Amino acid sequence: MVQTLAYLKETPSQTAGPYVHIGCTPNFSGISSIFETDLGSGPLANEQARGERITIRGFVYDGLGSPLKDALVEIWQADADGLYNSPAETRGQADPNFLGWGRQPGDMQTGEFVFHTIKPGRTPFRPNDARMMAPHILFWVVARGINIGLQTRMYFSDEEAANAEDPVLARIEHRHRVRTLIGQREGETVRFDIHLQGENETVFFDM
């Protein structure tokens, strides 16, 4: 026998289910007297925040191309200078007027999700690896039928040079799949659709 390592196992995931909105966006689901607002539902940046304002719009599609109308999407990103508003950010103080995190349900009729945020700056790959990542936003999708939250990233179509040297995008062997991670700029709007299955299946990460 050897000594035991005594690590614990991570709690297994279970689906967020059809009523995730009760727990995460209760006001949206019609329960309006418990919390004043739905956490993460406002713009991520207030008026004083630095950076270029953008609006991200998209749908989450199932394997038959139907938009999910019961999905919940969260995003996490750096500020305009590439700093995260997090205690684990050691490179400096992020813009206090920018939260960096947002949460939106898909529209109950159409399924579209909308985030009002700013375009993030570039961030280093890892604390010990100064290669720079291209501007990107982490997306996390949960819904009925999704057993464990799906994590992906949105990059920007107007950042071709930065995208070309991004160390995460470089890990994608099938190069034609990189386009599934590129949000398409149309003025201040960025379109980013997520495909759970099929020919255009979005690249999801285990990170």
Next chain:
Amino acid sequence: MKNTPPETGAFFARDRSWHPPVLTPGYKTSVLRSPQKALISLEGTTTELTGPVFGHNMLGPNDNDLIVNYARPGEMAIGQRILVHGRVLDERGRGVPGVLVEFWQANAGGRYRHKKETYLAAIDPNFGGVGRTITDDEGGYWFKTIQPGAYPWPNGVNDWRPAHIHFSVFGHGFAQRLITQMYFEGDPMIARCPIVRTIPDPQAIEQLIAPLDWNATVPMDMRAYKFDIVLRGRRSTLFENRKEGN
């Protein structure tokens, strides 16, 4: 909060065999909502090592009391009063302080307060079914609620969900983000549930079953269930000197 420097080490790789796979045909909705291509695996970057934190000042006084937080003044939700408590830990067994824990559930009759809910069980006018709290310095949390009921759902012809409470948990890095469900000790419906059975390992299922905690039961008031939640652990930064590709 303790005045210790934040941890910034890499997270342990997630043991995907401990979690449910994406495609679980017994849970029919997963069939069209499961990615068919392999996940791209790599150790997290600064994006996943960091994550949002929320201050205790965002909490209202009844956020962690589902018995009264939707009830009319002087009234209470109907059902068996219970205390749910536990700790949020990491895989190294250390408490995770200051993290947001959100929970939601059906009422005592197994009915959710939701527009798309069609089960014929009665709505409780005094029960909303949602609450939240933030863990203390040791990672501890608690809330009061009523024991949720079981309910039928359209999957197989006669599938029922065991009584359960949904949990959404943040950590200190987005890589720790987790949504799961808590079940109750002794419920014979757990083993029959297609959603529980998306988890392949019986020991992993046991990790979701909260035992009755007799010592924490409040005499003449409410029984207690203890539910610890484990988030991914992170390596000590002492060893963080390896460059990718070296």
